[in-house]
Amino acid sequence: MRQFLTETLDQLTRADGVRGALLVAAEDGLVIAEAAMDGVEAAPVAALAASLAGRLLKVAETAGQAPPALIHLEATEGGLFIAIGESGLLLVAVTTADANAGEVRLALLDGAGRLS
Amino acid sequence: MTDPIETWTAELSADPDSLVFLQLGEALRRRRLLDGALAVARGGAQRYPELADAHDLLARILSDRGEGDAAFDAWTMALRLKPEMVGALKGIGFLCYRMGDFVHALRQLEAAAALVPDDPTIGVAIARVKARLEEQASGLPADPFLGTEGWHGATMLLDARGRRLAGSLLSPDGDDRSDAIAAQLTGVSREASRAAILLDLGYWQSIQVEGRSAQLVLTEPAKETVLVIQRPADTPVGRLPLIADRAGAMARRWLERMA
Numbered sequence: 001m002r003q004f005l006t007e008t009l010d011q012l013t014r015a016d017g018v019r020g021a022l023l024v025a026a027e028d029g030l031v032i033a034e035a036a037m038d039g040v041e042a043a044p045v046a047a048l049a050a051s052l053a054g055r056l057l058k059v060a061e062t063a064g065q066a067p068p069a070l071i072h073l074e075a076t077e078g079g080l081f082i083a084i085g086e087s088g089l090l091l092v093a094v095t096t097a098d099a100n101a102g103e104v105r106l107a108l109l110d111g112a113g114r115l116s
Numbered sequence: 117m118t119d120p121i122e123t124w125t126a127e128l129s130a131d132p133d134s135l136v137f138l139q140l141g142e143a144l145r146r147r148r149l150l151d152g153a154l155a156v157a158r159g160g161a162q163r164y165p166e167l168a169d170a171h172d173l174l175a176r177i178l179s180d181r182g183e184g185d186a187a188f189d190a191w192t193m194a195l196r197l198k199p200e201m202v203g204a205l206k207g208i209g210f211l212c213y214r215m216g217d218f219v220h221a222l223r224q225l226e227a228a229a230a231l232v233p234d235d236p237t238i239g240v241a242i243a244r245v246k247a248r249l250e251e252q253a254s255g256l257p258a259d260p261f262l263g264t265e266g267w268h269g270a271t272m273l274l275d276a277r278g279r280r281l282a283g284s285l286l287s288p289d290g291d292d293r294s295d296a297i298a299a300q301l302t303g304v305s306r307e308a309s310r311a312a313i314l315l316d317l318g319y320w321q322s323i324q325v326e327g328r329s330a331q332l333v334l335t336e337p338a339k340e341t342v343l344v345i346q347r348p349a350d351t352p353v354g355r356l357p358l359i360a361d362r363a364g365a366m367a368r369r370w371l372e373r374m375a
Contacts, residue, residue: 040315048311055304056325059332062296063346064287066148066329073308074357077318080311094315105353 008111009035012091015107017099019078023115024049024090032089040094049082049092057084070109072101081105083112091115121147128156133163141173145180148329153177161190168198175207180288180329182348184211202228202235209241210290214269216259218249244292259283260370261363270347273367276340278302282370285346288329301344305336324356331356337364338371 005023012021013036020037022045024030029050034042053071060068073080076097081104083091091112093104124140137160144153157174164170175190188211194204209224222245229238251259261271261283269286272294278301284294308320325332326349333345333356345363347356 044314048307048314052307052311052323055300055307056323056332059297059300060325060327060330062293062300063285063330063332064289064291064293065346066327068325068327068332070324070326072324072326073311073317073320074322074324075312075317075320077312077316079317080315094317097318 005033005115006035008091008114009033012093012104012107012111015093015100015103017096018104019094019096020045021091021093022046024092026050026053026084026088026090037094045080045092045094046090049080049090052080053082053084053090069112070105072105079104081108083108085112085115087115089115132159135160135164137163138169138173141177145173145177148180150177150181150329154181166197168194168201168204171197172201172203172207175204179207179211181350184214187211200231202231205231206238206241209245213241213245213248213290214286218245218252221245222249241290260366270345271363272298272344273337273370274298274301274342274344276303276305276342281341282367285344297344301334301342304334305340305342308334322357322360324353326353333357333360335360335364337367341367341371343367 009021009023012018020035020040022034022042023032024046025032029047031042031046056071057067068084071082078097079095079099081093081095085091091108093108095104121140121143124136127136128134128140137156141153141156141160144156154177157177161170161174171190171194175187175194178187178190188208191204191207194201205224205228209221212221212224222242225238225242225245229242232238259282269284272283272285273281275281278299280294280298284292285297287293308323312318312320323334329349331347331349331351335343337343343364345360347359
């Protein structure tokens with residue numbers, strides 16, 4: 001299992017512009033696994049990702065919509081991607097501003113699908 | 117316990133003439149399995165072109181998929197076959213409301229209320245439409261996103277404290293969820309700012325949320341405000357920032373007029 005998680009994260013970090021990737025427990029925001037966190041502390045990223053995902057899951061429910069699959073926080077110098085797996089896990093990537101957003105998005109959705 | 121969808125699917129497969137497609141299509145719609153629901157409803161409407169319920173089902177599914185024009189046509193067909201069909205009157209009323217055509221929305225809903233005067237949901241809908249008509253009559257631009265197809269009921273501006281400023285967000289069933297969603301988004305821009313700063317990402321610009329039934333975009337068009345835009349799931353992802361930019365410009369103009 002550990003090797004599978006590491007492979008999933010490693011694959012994600014191979015996408016252009018990914019500074020780091022981690023796997024987070026959605027319920028409590030704890031880090032389960034991480035890879036190549038370039039200048040980024042994993043624990044705060046995990047907590048922020050879980051908080052944001054939790055809030056937006058509630059919003060989707062209130063809106064009468066299906067749960068979200070992917071969240072992308074876009075900022076001037078980079079981005080935070082969060083894929084929500086059905087298994088209660090979040091696959092998270094921190095990217096640079098020039099990252100290939102399309103590639104990161106697909107890699108995350110693919111990874112989250114394999115985790116479910 | 118057997119899943120009724122499996123049972124009805126088997127029934128329909130064994131007997132393609134079965135009317136069970138009505139239950140199956142509705143069950144799939146409720147589970148947001150809209151592609152499957154659409155295929156079932158289309159098959160049923162082709163097999164039973166004179167059955168108003170088949171067109172009503174098709175219209176509900178098309179409406180959920182954000183295909184307003186096609187839903188309107190299907191409900192119109194249902195009403196041609198069965199003029200007293202309350203669901204179709206409500207459906208067309210909802211579509212008119214979503215388009216910002218409150219006069220026609222009211223006409224449809226009042227026709228429905230005449231058929232079922234005790235239905236409280238119609239009374240609530242009529243009150244909501246009348247309120248919008250009054251806003252229009254007063255000359256106040258209550259909804260800066262009015263009149264743009266697909267935006268009314270799917271675009272909302274709120275303040276940083278989770279209070280709705282303008283626009284609205286409706287559920288797929290047409291329920292107004294604006295205030296509840298606004299409350300849940302209290303402080304979201306602060307949270308996004310904090311995340312961006314902590315991760316050394318600069319200033320946050322937007323949050324895009326992709327779901328199986330809808331996509332959501334959050335932006336901050338002006339200080340201390342959040343714009344929420346909801347679009348059907350099949351909207352190309354790359355188009356969302358463009359829609360958000362346009363909605364943001366409309367929101368800023370509206371805020372300037374209100375100041």
